[in-house]
Amino acid sequence: MTSARKVHIKSFGCQMNVYDSHRMADTLAPEGFRETPRAEDADLIVLNTCHIREKAEEKVFSELGRMRTLKEAAASVGRRVMIAVAGCVAQAHGREIVRRAPTVDLVVGSQNYHRLPALIARAERGGALVDTEFPIEDKFGVLRPPSRAAIRARGVSAFVTVQEGCDKFCTFCVVPYTRGAEASRPVVKIIEETERLAQAGVREITLIGQNVNAYHGQGPDGRAWPLARLLARIGEVRGIARMRYTTSHPRDMKTGLIAAHRDLPGLMPYLHVPAQSGSDHVLSRMKRRHTRADYLDTITHLRAARPDMAFSSDFIVGFPGESERDFENTLSLIDEVGFAGAFSFKYSARPGTPAAEMPDQIGEDAKSERLYRLQAAIDRNSAAFNARCLGRTLEVLFEKPGRHPGQIVGRSPYLQAVQVMAPQSLIGKIAAVTITEVSSNSLFGSLARAAEAAGD
Ligand code: 5AD
Numbered sequence: 001m002t003s004a005r006k007v008h009i010k011s012f013g014c015q016m017n018v019y020d021s022h023r024m025a026d027t028l029a030p031e032g033f034r035e036t037p038r039a040e041d042a043d044l045i046v047l048n049t050c051h052i053r054e055k056a057e058e059k060v061f062s063e064l065g066r067m068r069t070l071k072e073a074a075a076s077v078g079r080r081v082m083i084a085v086a087g088c089v090a091q092a093h094g095r096e097i098v099r100r101a102p103t104v105d106l107v108v109g110s111q112n113y114h115r116l117p118a119l120i121a122r123a124e125r126g127g128a129l130v131d132t133e134f135p136i137e138d139k140f141g142v143l144r145p146p147s148r149a150a151i152r153a154r155g156v157s158a159f160v161t162v163q164e165g166c167d168k169f170c171t172f173c174v175v176p177y178t179r180g181a182e183a184s185r186p187v188v189k190i191i192e193e194t195e196r197l198a199q200a201g202v203r204e205i206t207l208i209g210q211n212v213n214a215y216h217g218q219g220p221d222g223r224a225w226p227l228a229r230l231l232a233r234i235g236e237v238r239g240i241a242r243m244r245y246t247t248s249h250p251r252d253m254k255t256g257l258i259a260a261h262r263d264l265p266g267l268m269p270y271l272h273v274p275a276q277s278g279s280d281h282v283l284s285r286m287k288r289r290h291t292r293a294d295y296l297d298t299i300t301h302l303r304a305a306r307p308d309m310a311f312s313s314d315f316i317v318g319f320p321g322e323s324e325r326d327f328e329n330t331l332s333l334i335d336e337v338g339f340a341g342a343f344s345f346k347y348s349a350r351p352g353t354p355a356a357e358m359p360d361q362i363g364e365d366a367k368s369e370r371l372y373r374l375q376a377a378i379d380r381n382s383a384a385f386n387a388r389c390l391g392r393t394l395e396v397l398f399e400k401p402g403r404h405p406g407q408i409v410g411r412s413p414y415l416q417a418v419q420v421m422a423p424q425s426l427i428g429k430i431a432a433v434t435i436t437e438v439s440s441n442s443l444f445g446s447l448a449r450a451a452e453a454a455g456d
C-alpha cells in the first residue's frame with residue numbers, strides 16, 4: 001500500500017460507463033486511492049468518456065480545458081496531478097488526444113482499464129502513455145471487486161455488466177468500433193458478483209450490455225445460456241428482489257425472454273427497447289434488421305406476457321434521407337405504443353460509420369424542428385402514462401432521503417421517482433405506495449400498508 005491519494009472519476013454517457021467508473025475506483029482502492037467528488041482535491045483525475053455523438057465528444061475536450069487549469073494551479077504549489085482519459089473517446093482517438101490536449105498523462109481504452117494501476121505507475125515516471133489495444137486477457141478477470149463500504153455508498157440498486165460490444169453495425173453507430181465485438185461474461189462470474197452485491201445490501205440488479213438481450217454467456221453446464229435463463233438464476237440470489245436489463249435490440253427479444261416477463265416476478269415490467277425510427281425506409285437504411293411491424297409485434301407479445309408492461313425507447317431524428325413522411329411515421333409509432341418515456345437525439349454523423357458517407361444529410365434546422373416535435377410527442381405520452389398511475393398502488397424500492405425533511409424517495413417498477421413521507425428505516429426496502437399526486441418528473445404517494453422487507 002502506498003500513502004493515501006485521491007482519485008476523481010467523472011463519467012460521461014451511458015450506464016456502462018458508470019459501471020466501468022465504479023470498477024476503476026474498486027481497482028484503484030487497494031493502490032491507496034480514495035475517491036473524491038471534488039476534482040480540485042484529486043491527485044488523479046479520470047474522465048470516462050463517451051463517443052456516441054459529436055456533442056459527447058466535444059464535452060470531453062472542454063472538460064479537459066478545465067482540468068488543465070486545475071493541474072496548473074496544483075503544480076504552482078508543488079502538487080502533481082495526473083489526468084487520464086478513459087472510455088470510448090480514448091478508444092477511438094488514442095494518441096490524438098494527447099496531441100490535442102498535452103495536459104493528458106494517460107489514455108486508456110474501454111477494454112484496458114484493469115491495467116490502470118500499472119499504467120499510472122509508468123506514467124508517473126514520465127511521458128504520456130496510450131493503451132488502447134484490445135487486450136488478450138479479459139479485464140473482468142483482473143478487476144478488483146468492490147469493498148462492502150463502496151457497495152453501500154452506491155446504494156440499493158446496482159448495475160452488473162453481463163455483455164459488451166455489438167455485432168449489429170447499425171449504420172449510424174460507433175459502438176461496434178469503440179466497444180468491439182459482442183462478448184458475454186460467464187454465468188458463474190455474474191452470479192458471484194451479484195451475490196457479493198446482495199450480501200452488502202443491494203436489492204435491485206440491472207444487467208447491462210450494449211446489446212444485453214444478445215447475451216449468450218457460458219453457463220455452469222458448459223452450454224451458452226440465453227438472457228432469460230441468466231435472469232431466472234439471478235432471481236434465485238438471496239436478497240435480490242428486482243431485476244432489470246438494458247439496452248435491448250428489438251431483434252433479440254426472443255420468445256424465451258418474452259416468457260421471462262410472464263414467469264419471473266422479480267423482473268420489472270419496464271423495458272427499454274430502442275426503435276430509433278418508425279419508418280421502414282429509414283430503418284432499412286439504418287440497417288436495423290427490424291421493421292415497424294416487427295417492433296409493434298414484439299410490443300404486443302410482451303404485453304400479452306405481462307399486461308402491465310411499459311416501454312421506453314431511443315429515437316434518432318434527421319437520419320440521412322429522412323423525409324417529413326418518414327418522420328411522421330416515427331411520431332405515429334410513439335402514439336401507437338404509448339411509450340412511458342423515451343430518449344431522442346438529432347442524428348450526429350460519426351466519422352467511419354456508413355451513414356456519415358450518405359449523400360442526403362439533413363440540415364441542422366430541420367433536425368432541430370423535428371426534435372422539438374418528437375420531444376413534444378414523447379412528453380405527451382409520458383405525462384399520460386404518469387397520469388394513469390394516479391390512484392394506483394405501486395411497489396416502491398426506497399433508495400435515499402427525499403427532497404424534504406421526513407420524505408424518502410424510491411423507484412416504482414417503471415423507474416419513476418416516488419417521494420413519500422415515511423421513516424428512513426424503509427430505505428433498502430420495498431413497500432406498497434398509493435400514488436396521490438403526479439408532477440412532471442416525480443410521483444408523490446403515501447404508504448399503502450406496512451412495509452415488507454424485500455428478499456429476507
Ligand atoms: N447520432 C445520434 N444518435 C445516436 N445514437 C447512437 N448513435 C447515434 C448517432 N450517430 C443514439 C441511438 C442509441 C443511443 C444510445 O444513442 O438512439 O440507441
Ligand code: SF4
Pocket residue numbers: 166167168169170173174175176210211249
Ligand atoms: Fe449501436 Fe445498438 Fe445498433 Fe449496436 S445495436 S450498432 S450498439 S445502435
